[in-house]
Amino acid sequence: MPVLGIDLGGTKISAALVQNHRIVGETTRVPTPKGADKIIEALLALAEQFKKDKLILGLGIATAGIVNPDSGQVVGSTGNLPGWEGTALKKILQSKTALRTHVENDANASAYGEVCAVPELAKKTAVVAVTLGTGIGVGIIIDGKVYRGAHFAAGEAGHIKVSMDNRRRCTCGLWDCWEAYGAGRGLVATAWEMLENVTPQQCPLAAKRDNLKTQDILDAADGGDVLAQSAVHKWHEHVANGLVTLCHTLDPDCFVITGGMSKFVDFDLLRELVADRTLPRVSERLEIHPSVLQEAGGMVGAAELVLQQALQDEQVPAI
Amino acid sequence: MPVLGIDLGGTKISAALVQNHRIVGETTRVPTPKGADKIIEALLALAEQFKKDKLILGLGIATAGIVNPDSGQVVGSTGNLPGWEGTALKKILQSKTALRTHVENDANASAYGEVCAVPELAKKTAVVAVTLGTGIGVGIIIDGKVYRGAHFAAGEAGHIKVSMDNRRRCTCGLWDCWEAYGAGRGLVATAWEMLENVTPQQCPLAAKRDNLKTQDILDAADGGDVLAQSAVHKWHEHVANGLVTLCHTLDPDCFVITGGMSKFVDFDLLRELVADRTLPRVSERLEIHPSVLQEAGGMVGAAELVLQQALQDEQVPAI
Numbered sequence: 001m002p003v004l005g006i007d008l009g010g011t012k013i014s015a016a017l018v019q020n021h022r023i024v025g026e027t028t029r030v031p032t033p034k035g036a037d038k039i040i041e042a043l044l045a046l047a048e049q050f051k052k053d054k055l056i057l058g059l060g061i062a063t064a065g066i067v068n069p070d071s072g073q074v075v076g077s078t079g080n081l082p083g084w085e086g087t088a089l090k091k092i093l094q095s096k097t098a099l100r101t102h103v104e105n106d107a108n109a110s111a112y113g114e115v116c117a118v119p120e121l122a123k124k125t126a127v128v129a130v131t132l133g134t135g136i137g138v139g140i141i142i143d144g145k146v147y148r149g150a151h152f153a154a155g156e157a158g159h160i161k162v163s164m165d166n167r168r169r170c171t172c173g174l175w176d177c178w179e180a181y182g183a184g185r186g187l188v189a190t191a192w193e194m195l196e197n198v199t200p201q202q203c204p205l206a207a208k209r210d211n212l213k214t215q216d217i218l219d220a221a222d223g224g225d226v227l228a229q230s231a232v233h234k235w236h237e238h239v240a241n242g243l244v245t246l247c248h249t250l251d252p253d254c255f256v257i258t259g260g261m262s263k264f265v266d267f268d269l270l271r272e273l274v275a276d277r278t279l280p281r282v283s284e285r286l287e288i289h290p291s292v293l294q295e296a297g298g299m300v301g302a303a304e305l306v307l308q309q310a311l312q313d314e315q316v317p318a319i
Numbered sequence: 320m321p322v323l324g325i326d327l328g329g330t331k332i333s334a335a336l337v338q339n340h341r342i343v344g345e346t347t348r349v350p351t352p353k354g355a356d357k358i359i360e361a362l363l364a365l366a367e368q369f370k371k372d373k374l375i376l377g378l379g380i381a382t383a384g385i386v387n388p389d390s391g392q393v394v395g396s397t398g399n400l401p402g403w404e405g406t407a408l409k410k411i412l413q414s415k416t417a418l419r420t421h422v423e424n425d426a427n428a429s430a431y432g433e434v435c436a437v438p439e440l441a442k443k444t445a446v447v448a449v450t451l452g453t454g455i456g457v458g459i460i461i462d463g464k465v466y467r468g469a470h471f472a473a474g475e476a477g478h479i480k481v482s483m484d485n486r487r488r489c490t491c492g493l494w495d496c497w498e499a500y501g502a503g504r505g506l507v508a509t510a511w512e513m514l515e516n517v518t519p520q521q522c523p524l525a526a527k528r529d530n531l532k533t534q535d536i537l538d539a540a541d542g543g544d545v546l547a548q549s550a551v552h553k554w555h556e557h558v559a560n561g562l563v564t565l566c567h568t569l570d571p572d573c574f575v576i577t578g579g580m581s582k583f584v585d586f587d588l589l590r591e592l593v594a595d596r597t598l599p600r601v602s603e604r605l606e607i608h609p610s611v612l613q614e615a616g617g618m619v620g621a622a623e624l625v626l627q628q629a630l631q632d633e634q635v636p637a638i
Binding site for chain 1: 468474480491493556
């Protein structure tokens with residue numbers, strides 16, 4: 001029987017049935033409404049839609065923000081979903097849908113989805129999935145299980161500190177967080193800095209400087225623009241710097257790179273930059289590769305966690 | 320029955336009997352000789368000395384370098400112990416002493432010693448012990464067990480990258496490693512930079528600039544020297560920056576700070592600096608405190624790991 005996996009992001013909600021570690025059938029996408037009540041309504045409507053057509057075993061939700069997966073409550077805010085903190089999501093959805101529900105941080109769900117979909121990864125000591133998007137999210141799988149830390153905030157590695165001079169402010173309010181450099185908006189900030197005092201005659205991107213989009217820079221780089229290419233190279237260095245820090249902390253077998261920005265990663269370059277900055281013992285055996293599931297990771301992982309929870313509950317002996 | 324704990328550092332070897340999570344009797348210290356053969360001779364002599372007087376259950380060694388604790392081999396070099404890489408330490412010591420032997424990275428041993436000595440720590444999700452000395456070593460305890468990573472290099476966090484401009488070279492050859500800022504030699508480098516173009520009339524430390532010792536700076540700060548105080552404050556910021564990155568990766572319950580430099584830490588200042596730079600969800604419940612065992616941590620932890628290994632072996636059912 002399939003499980004309904006839902007990925008709740010800042011701009012859209014995606015929902016699909018998951019069976020055998022993959023999406024089966026169509027993925028439904030709706031825009032994320034404003035406000036917690038409206039989001040819950042949208043989630044309930046999606047659950048109803050899928051329940052109508054098919055018997056489903058449960059409901060797995062991957063959401064932005066810090067989540068206590070035991071209570072299913074969103075315990076930490078995210079700038080992308082104002083008013084979401086404090087929502088007792090599992091309790092609400094379980095009581096309204098009568099479906100077994102699991103709520104998980106989206107980066108954790110995405111990492112777990114990947115180890116479910118790729119059997120070799122499940123046997124590894126440590127797999128770290130890095131979602132490169134508007135921000136950076138990290139999910140850590142140790143011995144096949146999601147590692148959540150003491151306050152469910154493990155892998156909030158978008159906010160590791162990659163510089164020390166208060167150069168770039170992150171949307172979280174802190175300074176010099178990794179995602180202010182290595183995420184999509186980090187690439188924009190890098191190009192913006194490089195375009196200072198550059199005229200549109202020297203580089204056509206300069207005309208767009210104050211309204212620069214990630215895609216503008218990537219297109220210009222593809223078109224041979226030297227400044228844009230240099231910004232994209234710098235972005236790879238910034239991504240590498242964070243991976244180096246994760247290497248020297250967690251010493252993973254493997255990084256899985258996913259998220260909207262991951263399709264612009266030159267993996268050979270990234271591997272080279274990481275190896276250059278890492279102790280040989282660590283980098284020699286390290287693997288870095290693109291995600292297999294890509295944007296389906298959150299849905300697959302959240303759904304798989306429902307199944308894992310169900311199995312665990314069955315193993316508890318009856319009194 | 321006690322276990323012999325030995326801590327092998329770059330300058331000295333310390334050995335003592337360990338029972339009930341603490342040192343019993345005297346600690347013997349000898350200088351670390353040069354070369355792997357000579358070090359092994361010194362370790363064997365210490366084992367003989369302690370065996371002569373008392374029945375001992377086993378031998379636990381905490382050593383600098385990356386260690387495979389299953390084989391007991393030193394698999395990664397350390398600048399402090401040239402020629403040490405590749406030494407099959409457990410095999411040699413076990414065959415020569417006939418004692419059950421466990422070999423562990425010193426930062427890991429120190430962290431494990433601390434959770435053995437402080438019962439509340441053993442129940443935590445994650446405890447991170449940070450040894451601030453000439454370099455920085457980190458030991459990670461997850462659910463009461465040493466977390467070693469995929470290549471036994473977890474917690475090589477002295478080499479997390481805290482800046483991005485290749486400003487300071489680390490002794491490992493990489494640039495801008497945490498220990499190049501937050502360890503004892505980091506404080507020296509910071510003061511050295513601040514003393515550029517400063518005359519001895521302006522600051523007496525300037526006279527010693529090219530042969531500066533950590534203690535000179537700490538003494539000058541204690542004596543009211545403004546530049547030295549500023550360097551010590553900067554050093555606290557540098558220590559905090561690394562802890563922030565560990566928070567946003569591992570989300571520990573607690574940091575235990577140990578090592579020779581830890582006695583110069585102003586813990587209230589350090590807590591404030593970390594809280595300022597960390598997501599509220601993480602910092603609100605985070606504890607940072609000095610180690611209970613201090614320099615005995617490596618010996619206690621290595622010895623406790625011998626006992627843990629013995630218990631594990633007994634639990635394996637006989638065929």
